[in-house]
Amino acid sequence: MSTSTRYQLRKNPQLGSGATIDPPGEAVARFHRMLPGYEHTPLVDLTSVASDLGLGGIAVKVESNRLHLPSFKMLGASWATFRALVEHTGMAAEGWDTLGEFAEELKAHGPLSLAAATDGNHGRAVARMARLLGLDTRIWVPYDMAQSRIDAIESEGAEVIVIDGYYDDAIEESAAAASDNTLVISDTSWDGYEDVPGWVIDGYSTIFAEVDTQLVSQNLDAPTHVITPMGVGALGAATVVHYDARDPRPTIIGVEPSEAACVQAALDVGKVITIESEFRTSMVGLNCGTASLIAFPALAHGLDWTIAIDDDWAERAMRIYADQGLVSGESGAATMGGLLALTDGPDRTKLGFDDNAEVLLIITEGATDPHNYERIVGRSPSEVAE
Numbered sequence: 001m002s003t004s005t006r007y008q009l010r011k012n013p014q015l016g017s018g019a020t021i022d023p024p025g026e027a028v029a030r031f032h033r034m035l036p037g038y039e040h041t042p043l044v045d046l047t048s049v050a051s052d053l054g055l056g057g058i059a060v061k062v063e064s065n066r067l068h069l070p071s072f073k074m075l076g077a078s079w080a081t082f083r084a085l086v087e088h089t090g091m092a093a094e095g096w097d098t099l100g101e102f103a104e105e106l107k108a109h110g111p112l113s114l115a116a117a118t119d120g121n122h123g124r125a126v127a128r129m130a131r132l133l134g135l136d137t138r139i140w141v142p143y144d145m146a147q148s149r150i151d152a153i154e155s156e157g158a159e160v161i162v163i164d165g166y167y168d169d170a171i172e173e174s175a176a177a178a179s180d181n182t183l184v185i186s187d188t189s190w191d192g193y194e195d196v197p198g199w200v201i202d203g204y205s206t207i208f209a210e211v212d213t214q215l216v217s218q219n220l221d222a223p224t225h226v227i228t229p230m231g232v233g234a235l236g237a238a239t240v241v242h243y244d245a246r247d248p249r250p251t252i253i254g255v256e257p258s259e260a261a262c263v264q265a266a267l268d269v270g271k272v273i274t275i276e277s278e279f280r281t282s283m284v285g286l287n288c289g290t291a292s293l294i295a296f297p298a299l300a301h302g303l304d305w306t307i308a309i310d311d312d313w314a315e316r317a318m319r320i321y322a323d324q325g326l327v328s329g330e331s332g333a334a335t336m337g338g339l340l341a342l343t344d345g346p347d348r349t350k351l352g353f354d355d356n357a358e359v360l361l362i363i364t365e366g367a368t369d370p371h372n373y374e375r376i377v378g379r380s381p382s383e384v385a386e
């Protein structure tokens, strides 16, 4: 295998340790239904790709247009922002018919603003939520963020602060903005900052609740394998929370870029650590050096395997999706990239990837960097989606 198509598969040495997070109640789904444009995102049955890979089936949950934004992130950012505002103001957590009604009453609590750090999608989602609520936002981003992603955040009315550092540095700078009237809405967690990122994890539960309904309505089999992408591990934790108690329980596999395998590194030593890396990956949504403190126990408890992949796997996956008429960005294609790596060689038997395997993947974003998308796929996102 060439060095440009490398991957690192590890069995989770912490499996079964600690405890997962309690599943959130119905309130999350009720809240999401109140948001403008809420509907189920598609669950697509990829029969021909499954048969090419010698698998029983592949279902992919497509989050490239969620609540009118090109990634899944609004699910976590919206619920976390709402809960943070409820805590801060003492407003009611239940009983709202529309978000507009909540926004109207929020005005009485004085000018409030939001702050967040992002490698793209979370920041845009926080900025959108702020816009829907009539709040100002500042979003901190790493030095190398693509202009298209900065423009997208600014288009929500947010102020974008480009820092001279990586994503982890952006987190630190945004955290320092916390004040009596500025709420930090981070999707990652550190010592003493756990509530908001916990609500972000809860917010992602809607993805899997929808999948459950869709598997039944589309007459598809329950997954034997669930592959989830990991940046700081919040979505990975939500995946574990949903599937860990299932009987039969699917094998849960987390995918990271080789350049930013902070969850794999943390599982190796049994605690969250900050990795050393150049952080050069096109999967920028997954380009994180430190796992979320609050997500880690759930990941340690319930991920069966982790795989760190080189960009090439995700780029191949983008082209496979494009052939199926599906547009996925680089991070969005990581789960298919992981599946391609795992089914390519001897690891396929070890993980049970055979013609009985029913694999659930998530496309977590659309073409959030259209220029890079066209370079990789050879067609523009609109040509693919035609």
Ligand SMILES: Cc1ncc(COP(=O)(O)O)c(C=O)c1O
Pocket: 071, 073, 119, 120, 121, 122, 187, 229, 230, 231, 232, 233, 234, 235, 236, 284, 285, 286, 331, 332, 364, 365
């Ligand atoms: C497109 C995309 N996929 C997956 C993830 C991973 O989510 P998490 O950071 O919760 O692990 C992110 C995070 O930014 C993302 O933007």
